[in-house]
Amino acid sequence: MGSKLFMDRQRFDQFFTSLQTQGYEIIGPTVLDGAVVYTHLDSANELPSGWTDEQDGGTYRLSRRTDDALFGYSVAPQSWKKFLFLPTLQLWEANRTSTGFQISGPHPDVHKRAFLGVRACEIKAMQIQDRILVHGPYPDTVYAQLRQNALIVAVQCRKAGGTCFCVSMDAGPRITGGFDILLTEVIRPGRHYFLVERGSERGARLLEDLLFQPASAEEEAEEDRIVQETAAKMGRVLDQTDIKGMLYRNYEHPRWREVSQRCLTCTNCTLVCPTCFCANIEDVTDLTGERVERWRRWDSCFALDHSYLHGGCVRCSGTSRYRQWMTHKLATWIDQFGTSGCVGCGRCITWCPVGIDITEETSAIRNGGDASTVLFGKKGA
DSSP states (O other), X not given: OOSOEEEEHHHHHHHHHHHHHTTEEEXXXXXXXXXXXXXXXXXXXXXXXXXXXXXXXXXXXXEEOSSOOSSOSSOOSSOGGGGTSOXXXXXEEEEEETTEEEEEOOOOOOOEEEEEEEOHHHHHHHHHHHHHHTSSSSOOHHHHHHHHTEEEEEEOOSOOOTTOOTTTTTOOSSOOSSOSEEEEEEEETTEEEEEEEEXXXXXXXXXXXXXXXXXXXXXXXXXXXXXXXXXXXXXXXOOOTTHHHHHHTTTTOHHHHHHHTTOOOOOHHHHHOSSOOOEEEEEEEOTTSSEEEEEEEEOOTTXXXXXXXXXXXXXXXXXXXXXXXXXXXXXXXXXXXXXXXXXXXXXXXXXXXXXXOHHHHHHHHHHHOOOTTOOOOSTTO
């Protein structure tokens, strides 16, 4: 929506305060308990200035940068899913009356929130969930409302993590859409500033009163340099060539059993994944029978009970559950929703306690060829 604007570091604080003045609760990154996490922010001083992260399989560490970058990390352990597809949600409650039961809920959340620091892979993840939870056959009205009220203040990635592979998934690192305001943080000798781009009418209105000056051609060129450098430093690669067909042909590949010997079925990968949306429904009543509540809580296909039907579970082995997760994420998701379920953020690799790597497992199955004659022959495999 027009050329980029220039905002120096000092005026960033003014921009932050302006969002609050416009009634937005700001959710953004800060350092807490040894990690960069997304949470409520009261001040720009809470941003992780001068911090970066080091990520690899089963490894996450914070370390100091040599500059004061506010967004000099890759991706946080959490995703924005936490604030849209809520971990715990009361679907309804019913209270006994003299004539029966009165049912109410869920209660609407009308708060405006600004998501500050959203990366390209995370925007792609939101768009994937939008397709399912907003535009799908069974819309999630709570998700849709929270999504509509969320202002997306995106930031171009200036650092690729050791487990990132968004380039392979066509999900980044360059942000080209899906934002209201886009920031590019630039740090050069003696200079620290932001390029600002308007992505929606809502974003443009928020920037009107700040009177930013247009960026020069030289300043705008820094965005291309930053994005290209980030793209060249991806920590991982995932070959998507015929990935759906390749996985469909290898349901009985011996690699599934090999990886399941390491997998703890701890559910970490699904909980940190920005697109997974498995949930469980739980009914709760009080002892008097006067009140009943129905709750939705995050669940995981790695949980034994998740595939339980009357008479037993469908996927009883760790082998079958790992295969279900990876094949669904990279293959059957395409049939269901018209897109891959993976955006290459690398969280599932970083936060796996034993460092299982989805890119490594995919490569091993691809390079090992088809194994349609190998049969496990055990219940749940």
